[in-house]
Amino acid sequence: MAPLPALGLSVVLLLLNGFFVAVEFALLASRRARLDRLVEQGDKRALRASRSLSELTVMLAGAQLGITVCSFGIGALAEPAIANSLAQVLHRPVHIPENLAHVIAFAIALGVVVFVHMVVGEMAPKSWAITHPERSALILITPFRAFTAVCRPLLVGLNSIANGIIRLFGISPKGEVSMALSSAELHVLLQRSRDHGTLDMSTHSLLTRSLHLADTIANDAFTPRSQIVYVDAMDGVDLLEARARTTRRSRLLVVDGDLDHVVGVLLVRDLLQLADAERGVTTARDLVRSVASHRHDEQLEDILLDMRSTRQQLVVVVDDAGHTMGVLSLQDILDRLMIDATAN
Numbered sequence: 001m002a003p004l005p006a007l008g009l010s011v012v013l014l015l016l017n018g019f020f021v022a023v024e025f026a027l028l029a030s031r032r033a034r035l036d037r038l039v040e041q042g043d044k045r046a047l048r049a050s051r052s053l054s055e056l057t058v059m060l061a062g063a064q065l066g067i068t069v070c071s072f073g074i075g076a077l078a079e080p081a082i083a084n085s086l087a088q089v090l091h092r093p094v095h096i097p098e099n100l101a102h103v104i105a106f107a108i109a110l111g112v113v114v115f116v117h118m119v120v121g122e123m124a125p126k127s128w129a130i131t132h133p134e135r136s137a138l139i140l141i142t143p144f145r146a147f148t149a150v151c152r153p154l155l156v157g158l159n160s161i162a163n164g165i166i167r168l169f170g171i172s173p174k175g176e177v178s179m180a181l182s183s184a185e186l187h188v189l190l191q192r193s194r195d196h197g198t199l200d201m202s203t204h205s206l207l208t209r210s211l212h213l214a215d216t217i218a219n220d221a222f223t224p225r226s227q228i229v230y231v232d233a234m235d236g237v238d239l240l241e242a243r244a245r246t247t248r249r250s251r252l253l254v255v256d257g258d259l260d261h262v263v264g265v266l267l268v269r270d271l272l273q274l275a276d277a278e279r280g281v282t283t284a285r286d287l288v289r290s291v292a293s294h295r296h297d298e299q300l301e302d303i304l305l306d307m308r309s310t311r312q313q314l315v316v317v318v319d320d321a322g323h324t325m326g327v328l329s330l331q332d333i334l335d336r337l338m339i340d341a342t343a344n
Contacts, residue, residue: 253327
């Protein structure tokens, strides 16, 4: 290939190499929690990035395939084009012997190609992706997912072979990166933060206690049955508003006859949105929202995760027979943490 077309194609391959490097490090450095927040806001690019983290080994195989192909292409095109052109200059105008000219030209061309490839094709995109992982992932993920969709059979096959090789050494491969720190690691970080004065004693105690949330069950934190504020499903708007005023609650449990027959939960703000014509015919049943039930011996950590995923701030706690024992709110969980932190 002529030198100019070869150099032009080499530049394209260099940019593609930087693209694949940036994608690789963006996926490795991105935090799933940040991407999930963007997903909740309706960002489709964040959804693609989050899905890529769930099949990280296949995605990294795609990035490595792209980097390898581009690197070979750059070496095959750029180095000969530069070396041949430089050898001609050294041989004729400078009058260096032809064999020596080729050796010198090859060494210079190799140094130039390696330098440009490392700086422009590797280090620069890597630094950008690590500095802005989520942002770079959102920018690059759509074309990268298109590339991996085309090459998926090959990537899955290569990934399976690689997993088979590492299993021979007793290593179990993982399909996605783990960004979470262990409880012991978090304890160390909290201890160091307290020792260096960046956390006061009360905050350190609260955060340390929160690490033991998995050891706490619903029985340890819920509001008991006798203290539940509830309304009947057939209560009208006037009764509901009066109940809300006297109890100063923003959420009211709705039951059908008694607390063992919970219908759902009523948000007081929904009462304020009713038109005058609706007030006389609306009951609590018309405004009720679903509420989840959890066993009394479930871990608070699991309940909290479920509340977060369903965006509920109140759940019903039931016994082994399904009878209502009480309710558990986010405030109950926070109060429990505060009490335990103070005690410690």
